[in-house]
Amino acid sequence: MNKAIDVLKAGGLVIAAGTGPVPFTQAGHILVLRAVTPSGKLLLGDPAHPDANTKEWDSSELLPYIGAMFGVTK
Helix, strand or coil, X not given: CHHHHHHHHCCCEEEEEECXXXXXXXXXXXXXXXXXXXXXXXXEECCCCXXXXXXXXXXXXXXXXXXXXXXXXX
């Protein structure tokens, strides 16, 4: 997760794949970590769960359900 936060702070995006409760699904789901706030919370891009896009997420809420992350940089 630290590397993902570094990518976000550098202006990149992180694709996260996982299985579990919202913002994931029991069948598996992919979403985008799109930014990190000054307080260290994560902002998501998730077309399947629009409410998830307005919440600031603590990494501890997401990390247990993430199976893979891929950084996208410029």
